[in-house]
Amino acid sequence: MPNHFAGNADERAALDAYIKLWRGAHAVEVTANRHLADHGLTLSQFAVLEALFHLGPLSQRQLADKILRSSGNLTMVIDNLERDGQVSRERNPADRRAFQISLTEEGRGLIERILPGHVGGIRELFGVLEPEELQQLSVLTRKIGLEAQRRDAERGEAAPTRRAKV
Numbered sequence: 001m002p003n004h005f006a007g008n009a010d011e012r013a014a015l016d017a018y019i020k021l022w023r024g025a026h027a028v029e030v031t032a033n034r035h036l037a038d039h040g041l042t043l044s045q046f047a048v049l050e051a052l053f054h055l056g057p058l059s060q061r062q063l064a065d066k067i068l069r070s071s072g073n074l075t076m077v078i079d080n081l082e083r084d085g086q087v088s089r090e091r092n093p094a095d096r097r098a099f100q101i102s103l104t105e106e107g108r109g110l111i112e113r114i115l116p117g118h119v120g121g122i123r124e125l126f127g128v129l130e131p132e133e134l135q136q137l138s139v140l141t142r143k144i145g146l147e148a149q150r151r152d153a154e155r156g157e158a159a160p161t162r163r164a165k166v
Contacts, residue, residue: 021141032122039114040084045067046118049086049103049111057102059092079163086110 005015033043041049047067052058055066060078064071078101081087085106092098103111126134 021144025118028125031125032118035117036114037119039110042077044074044080045086046075046111046114048074048081048101049107050115052087052101052103053108053111053115059098059100061098063101081107109146 005012007015020156029043033046036043036046044067046068048063051063051066058066060074061071063069063078064074067074068076078089082089085104088102088104089099089137090102092100129137
């Protein structure tokens with residue numbers, strides 16, 4: 001759907017690309033993560049399990065940075081995963097004020113069962129693109145993401161993705 005902004009051609013083109021990027025990203029997120037409800041997980045819970053699976057024990061701050069969520073937002077996510085036996089919290093021996101979040105055996109088993117299908121679904125979804133198109137999409141989204149981070153840093157703003165690799 002074209003936008004109805006009455007600006008110049010460059011403004012309309014940028015706005016049109018932004019709308020398509022946002023709608024496309026939202027549609028991909030919904031489609032790629034729909035299966036998580038079948039496992040009783042939210043997207044944030046899955047992201048925590050996946051990060052711990054690949055990176056090992058992390059502090060709540062490190063987890064927040066890795067999955068692009070606020071540390072405060074993760075408190076309830078981690079509480080629920082701990083309640084369900086998926087993760088455990090232990091005091092960090094190097095910093096007694098912080099907790100290390102670790103996968104339990106049950107959590108490891110769950111993520112090991114879910115991850116192959118999750119990756120397969122994403123691969124299938126992106127299969128609509130030719131390999132060159134997929135590479136180009138990666139390059140272009142990284143480029144615009146880095147520019148957004150640069151502008152936030154220039155303004156001294158703490159962007160939600162400030163520590164994330166784009």
